[in-house]
Amino acid sequence: MTATRLDERQLRDHVGELADLLVDTVADGASVGFLAPLDRTAAIAWWEERAAAVAAGQLAVWTAREGGRTVGTVSLVFPDKPNSRHRAELVKLMVHRRARGRGLGRRLLMVAEQAAIDAGITLLHLDTETDSLAERLYGSAGWTRAGVIPDYAASPSGLLRPTTFYYKHVGATALTR
Template identity: 60%
Template sequence: MAVELLSAEQLRAHADALGELLVDAVEGGASVGFLAGLDRAAAARWWRDRAPDVAAGRLATWVVRDGERLAGTVSLAYADKANARHRAELVKLLVRRGARGRGLGRSLLARAEREAARSGVTLLLLDTQTDSPAASLYASAGWTPLGVVPDHAADPRGVLRPTTFFYKRLHG
């Protein structure tokens, strides 16, 4: 399974497929910033709107395929402040429901961590819904829970849920 880094042009070209992946995650209950009823056109537009950040080097996005179909994605959002260049945020780790359980999420996570370290990042941050499958993945991959904020974000149904913040120190 090859994990591929997308250029801004490739992200635009794959925006529809990435949108389908995002809709699948939301329909499956993932708390990734969107509410139930997200339509594919809005999801694809959200991805297309990320292309300028990819082009400017503020965002790196990787995908993994299941045959020809996109099966997962992860992004790193690099800090833009001078005193924060050593850190990045892991965002939008998504794996299509039908492709879960085969290590794709773990592969995407490992790739993002390696590439972050290679680029000089020494600290990664993320947040995820407490007690979610994603929280278990991060804990098992050596991420340290920093704390829990109650009612931090709504799940796709609009119900407020606690969020766990994690960090991971990297060594180049």
């Protein structure tokens, strides 16, 4: 698997496949910000809205492809405030159901972490549904659990669920800790 960072044009070219991945992820119960059932048209619109942030350098999106189809993605959101340019938020790590169980999520996570280091980022953070498969991945990949907020976000079924926040020092900062 090779992860490719998408520019604005590439994101627009792959918006249908990214939408299909998002719809599949939500249908499988992953809490990535959407309620089920997620309409493909709404998923396409959501991804299209990301193109301007990619063009502005505020969002980086990577995709993993297999058999000519997008089967995974991960993104980094870069803050625009001067006091927070050392950090980024890891968002929308998704792997299609047919591609799970082969380490793709971990590889995408590593791609995003290395890209953050290459960009001079020293601190990453994320949030995920408490007790989810994703939470186990982050814990096993060296992320530090910062805390849990009850009833933070609704699951795809609409049930309020707790969310766990994680952070990870990367790059030179990680070596000095």
